[in-house]
Amino acid sequence: MTTAETLKARLVELEAEIARLDGETTQQLSPKFADQANDLEELGTNEALEAHYKQEIEQITRALHRIEAGTYGTCENCGADINPQRLKAQPDATRCINCAA
Numbered sequence: 222m223t224t225a226e227t228l229k230a231r232l233v234e235l236e237a238e239i240a241r242l243d244g245e246t247t248q249q250l251s252p253k254f255a256d257q258a259n260d261l262e263e264l265g266t267n268e269a270l271e272a273h274y275k276q277e278i279e280q281i282t283r284a285l286h287r288i289e290a291g292t293y294g295t296c297e298n299c300g301a302d303i304n305p306q307r308l309k310a311q312p313d314a315t316r317c318i319n320c321a322a
């Protein structure tokens with residue numbers, strides 16, 4: 222798989238995960254108060270997760286734009302190749318480890 226394909230597959234996964242979380246949060250709260258407290262706690266967790274996923278989607282979208290532009294994996298500051306491990310951890314990295322520091 223190319224990097225773009227890997228990133229697009231991850232995008233699909235993230236969208237599905239967000240759809241699943243949205244489905245859970247629109248469920249009615251349990252009638253019993255004790256259960257309600259649990260539900261609310263879970264709601265908070267889901268929202269945090271969803272925010273996290275949306276952030277990752279933004280990073281991946283930026284990375285895909287860079288792939289299309291042909292600048293992906295190249296440091297925008299010094300022009301060196303960005304370490305593949307670094308790109309894996311942060312797909313939208315635009316600088317090599319030396320320039321990012």
Ligand SMILES: [Zn+2]
Nearest residue numbers: 296299317320
């Ligand atoms: Zn650099």
